[in-house]
Amino acid sequence: MKKLVFASVLFMSVFFAQAQVSVNVNIGTPPNWGPQGYDDSRYYYLPDIDVYYDINQSVFIYDNGGKWIREKRLPSRYRNYDLYSGYKVVLTDYRGDSPYSYHTRHIKAYPKGYVGKPQKKRGEKPKGNNGNHYGNDKGKSKGNNSKKQSDKNHDHSNGNHR
Structure with missing residues (x-):
């Protein structure tokens, strides 16, 4: 009898374990250059460059x-x-997938140069990094360095080459 009860409990636990619904909401981690205190917001508007994030x-x-x-x-x-220095408008009142559907409103309310209340990052x-993914770290430039290498042997102060 104990075996039958144990088997029934085991069966029911497996059945209910498979019947559970898992809801996984993937909320991205805000970037380091983003303002603190807005973990539940999805979008920033960057008025200086007219771009959303x-x-x-x-x-x-x-x-x-x-x-x-x-x-x-x-x-x-x-x-x-x-991105660390530019002002970010946190869009706290929008929940869709197309924040630009209110673009006309955003550019009127937040023109280039707009600065609202102070923001803490x-x-x-990072030293020498502007946060925009272009690898602008000092000494770690991505891209063609051949001009930099060839310029080492040139003196451009008087137009003469060494």
């Missing part, structure tokens, strides 16, 4: 000739933009 997907959203693009990196025209700015 999707925290959950870790992508920038920007207009490219009327088409909204999602990329891990900022467009090359903003490669020198300092989530993390420290």
